[in-house]
Amino acid sequence: MSFRAQSVLAALLMLSSFLAPVGEGGWTGAAGALACALIAAVGAMAGLHQWSVAVDRIIGTAALLAGAIAPLLLLKGSGPFGTAAPGIWLFVAGWVLLLWRVLSQYSHLPLRGVGALIAPGLFGVALLYLWQVLVIGFDVPKVLLPSPSQVGQILGTRMDILWPDFRQTFLKAVLAGYAIGCAAGFLVAVMADRIPFLKRGLLPLSGLVSAVPIVGIAPILVMWFGFDWQSKAAVVVVVTFFPMLVNTLAGLAAADDMQRDLMHSYAASYGQTLIKLRLPAALPFVFNALKINSTLALIAAIVAEFFGSPILGLGFRISAEVARLNVDVVWAAIAISALAGSMFYGVIAAVERVCTFWHPSYRT
Numbered sequence: 001m002s003f004r005a006q007s008v009l010a011a012l013l014m015l016s017s018f019l020a021p022v023g024e025g026g027w028t029g030a031a032g033a034l035a036c037a038l039i040a041a042v043g044a045m046a047g048l049h050q051w052s053v054a055v056d057r058i059i060g061t062a063a064l065l066a067g068a069i070a071p072l073l074l075l076k077g078s079g080p081f082g083t084a085a086p087g088i089w090l091f092v093a094g095w096v097l098l099l100w101r102v103l104s105q106y107s108h109l110p111l112r113g114v115g116a117l118i119a120p121g122l123f124g125v126a127l128l129y130l131w132q133v134l135v136i137g138f139d140v141p142k143v144l145l146p147s148p149s150q151v152g153q154i155l156g157t158r159m160d161i162l163w164p165d166f167r168q169t170f171l172k173a174v175l176a177g178y179a180i181g182c183a184a185g186f187l188v189a190v191m192a193d194r195i196p197f198l199k200r201g202l203l204p205l206s207g208l209v210s211a212v213p214i215v216g217i218a219p220i221l222v223m224w225f226g227f228d229w230q231s232k233a234a235v236v237v238v239v240t241f242f243p244m245l246v247n248t249l250a251g252l253a254a255a256d257d258m259q260r261d262l263m264h265s266y267a268a269s270y271g272q273t274l275i276k277l278r279l280p281a282a283l284p285f286v287f288n289a290l291k292i293n294s295t296l297a298l299i300a301a302i303v304a305e306f307f308g309s310p311i312l313g314l315g316f317r318i319s320a321e322v323a324r325l326n327v328d329v330v331w332a333a334i335a336i337s338a339l340a341g342s343m344f345y346g347v348i349a350a351v352e353r354v355c356t357f358w359h360p361s362y363r364t
Contacts, residue, residue: 007047013094014041020087033073040067154332168312177236185244222308240293247289251282287352
């Protein structure tokens with residue numbers, strides 16, 4: 001869809017919402033909502049004019065913010081909402097088209113610094129906003145799906161419980177198991193690269209062990225290592241070991257024959273070739289395994305906590321609160337896990353950029 005077509009359709013949907021029911025008082029019953037809706041509609045139509053790119057981004061963003069406020073003000077009323085208020089959903093549909101237009105403009109910013117974060121950040125906030133509006137507008141029961149505001153309230157009022165859970169799961173089980181599993185996988189890969197029969201024996205086992213489900217090995221390791229975080233760390237070690245092993249072996253084989261022959265012509269030993277040629281060539285593969293394991297480790301630790309845990313841990317909190325139908329607490333624990341995993345991944349990606357700046361994928 002072209003830029004102008006998006007603007008026209010977004011404005012038409014927003015303006016047609018004034019002709020359909022939106023609640024008991026209508027748009028005129030909430031003057032603030034009416035003003036915000038008109039600003040959004042005018043801002044959508046402003047896309048028909050050939051403004052400069054910077055001006056159009058400012059106008060589109062302002063219209064987007066005003067349009068986001070309007071349904072929230074209306075949904076504070078007494079209703080009716082849902083299918084009885086089609087005007088709200090016509091307006092939201094126009095707002096989504098306006099969002100599409102604004103995101104397409106921000107997507108052309110240089111992928112450096114703050115500019116690289118604007119488009120994905122705006123998209124993430126928009127998803128949370130739509131979640132909020134749909135849950136409130138259709139009066140979804142909290143036991144089925146709480147709104148982001150309810151989850152945020154739990155994060156603000158129950159951190160005295162959720163912080164010890166996070167510390168037990170992430171700061172103890174995940175980090176310890178991740179460090180041990182990745183380090184062991186890397187060292188064994190270097191040994192297997194040097195010893196051919198070890199390499200031929202370990203690679204088939206890697207596929208076998210990777211196919212073993214977490215729910216199968218977690219109860220066994222809990223019985224071996226106890227109910228505290230050590231057993232969850234052991235599960236993380238098992239899950240992260242073989243991805244690191246396989247990726248490191250592939251990375252060590254990435255250096256081509258011409259480069260190896262050059263090192264041989266300089267009378268370089270195996271250790272010198274390994275350190276100066278093969279390990280640098282393997283760094284992108286190693287960091288790929290580290291990023292994969294950053295998410296696998298958190299998932300493995302949480303799942304392992306379902307099979308035996310003290311009264312701490314994100315997995316324990318999820319299973320306990322689901323049984324009590326406190327779904328908002330469950331979503332708060334899920335939000336903490338997702339944020340922790342994303343930040344962990346981001347830190348590793350930042351370190352990768354510093355260590356492998358020479359790789360062709362980072363050339364601009």
